[in-house]
Amino acid sequence: MNLRSFLGGTHVPHSKEATAAKPIREARLPAKVTIPLHQHTGAPCEPLVKVGDHVLVGQKIGDSPAKLTAPVHASVSGKVAAIGYYLQSGGRLVNSIVIESDGEQQLSPDVRPRGTVEDLSSEDIVNIIREAGIVGLGGAAFPTYFKLVPPPGKKFDTLVINGSECEPYLTADHRIMLERPDDIVYGIKALMKAARVGRAFVGIEDNKPDAIEAIRRAVSGVPGIEVVALATKYPQGAEKQLVKAILGREIPSGGLPVDVGVVVNNVGTAAAVADALKEGMPLVERVVTVAGSCVREPQNLRVRIGTSIGELIEECGGFVKEPAKVIIGGPMMGVAQFSLDVPVTKGTSGVLALSRGEVEAEDVSMPCVRCGKCVEVCPMRLLPLFISQRAEAGRFDEAEEYNALDCIECGSCSYICPSRRPLVQAIRLAKSEIMARRRKKQ
């Protein structure tokens, strides 16, 4: 079959069997939630409530006047028990609001239908998306409203919807596509109107034929939306690779999809947009894949934002055996956790408890043998071995000349490396140092 794809990339084991066929289950209502005020790219929010306040589901509890931010909402009804710094998945302490649930799940009066795509203007939709606190649910948590308005002098012509879900283990998007295809299509129509584009493509990897079929059925008769089957290859869901695969357009070095007239959103984000329009429900819950060989009953859970990942694992029957690593996100790009007492945030796509056979847990790195495999798989066509070598030697200016900043940190190079070198970590170090030096120069 002649499937569209991109150059480079790797074929990683999918490991999606455990959860792909199981319907999404509603998670238990947590006794308390810890909602970080900074779960997105951009400025952190300021709390809008005080300790002791009674809050309702969907009530806005944090916002910021900054240009790039996303408000946060109460995911349970109950009493604000504390506001303070709590551990978040990145290992940092983040200002958070702790709400003790009263079990009533009483809706805030702000949660009401906002109108239909036909009646609302582009500005209205962008505003509703902002007020609903919607961010990219693929994992990057970039505020969606911000992406929908092109910078002055630029224009969108195409919306690309990402349903490829190329990370192993994760099936949250897959299940959403199977269970809510009509909501996704409704959300796509809203996003098309908001971005003022006439056509949209939904890219789905061909290892999910049922999802391709479901979305195809839902878009039949809807003008301008087309489903594209993509080759199953990691990182097919990275936005630059996705745009290249579907439209053949290459995003320039240091650029964004808007530079080629494209805006990219996730299928989960489209479903969240539908919720925000139809019910007025802000982003207070999301689907999280809980999987890995150490979890007793792997499954997809619909989870209230702020629930601790320890509770999710308990709900899935706890650990079968001591995991080597617990990872938030996918195994390729996710972050290993040292505590189970961290909350699910808007960007949490999965919680994986992996055993020694599934993930590396020892320092086994050996010297580079110059085999060039990392060069072969790099989807950005970079030279990971040279960038990492320069970074480890502290020669960050040379790393910059090798275009370290173009690295999307997909992890393909580290995955394929026969010497098990921490290539992405070294490149990340180079990126951080290069950016720090640029800031210093300004």
Add this chain to the structure above:
Amino acid sequence: MIYLKAILSLAGLGAVFGIMLGLAAKKFAVESDPRIEKITGVLPGANCGGCGYPGCSGLASAIVGGSAPVDGCPVGGQAVADKIAGIMGIQAVHARERQVARVMCGGGADKASSRFAYIGIKDCRAAELVSGGPKACTFGCLGFGTCVKACPFGAIEMGSDGLPVIDEIKCTGCGKCIAACPRGIIALVPVSKRTHVLCRSHARGAEVRKVCKVGCIGCGICVKTCPNSAIVLEDNLARIIPDKCDNCGKCIEKCPTKCITMANESDSRVAVEAGVGASGRPSTRNEDSAGCCVAK
């Protein structure tokens, strides 16, 4: 005959080009201030960049050009400043007191706990990017020795407890280690000021106690004890104002967590007496090399 031809023609070519080059050198000679070369000669020659100029010759040009002071080299100290003043033909200035770097963290491996096992590049900056580093105290020294690699003078070594030890004899105060440390734990202080709070944690006392035996808990006892009012409490952390401190040591006695110490009591003093650096290598510091222990 053949040999003679070859020798003559080559010798002729040599003579012609020699004369041409000689004339060109005269005609196109670039006027340069001889003082630049002289000053470059007295500067340490480590090209450490501590002065803010690209290498020693960069500073020399800046001094001659008038944009840098004669005591602009933080490494050379008074001796080099005097020599440069002599070359420039101006009154020798009184160079400021020699500054040395000090590690403001006492939480070594035996005193501070860690929160996860770190597998990855042995570099503090890289470790800091992984969930904020493995150390339970998010302010404390990570101990991977990035400062050791950054020091152009070989003045830093890792101690047995996983904290860097700065040899104050070799340290020239260039500030390279400060720029390399992702946690801002190293500070430049005047060499005569020896009393320091070896903690940078702004966490509350209870949290500090959980993660480190020798962290500042912000109790304020030192502030009350100090007869010179040289200590202030800022955001849960005691800070000594160097100008007011006279090294009386009263705060050290009273500090409940022993995070205030007299600098380099053991390592450096022994080193000074024995005439060797903390590394055991003979100290090369003398008046001529003025702190430079990198081969010129």
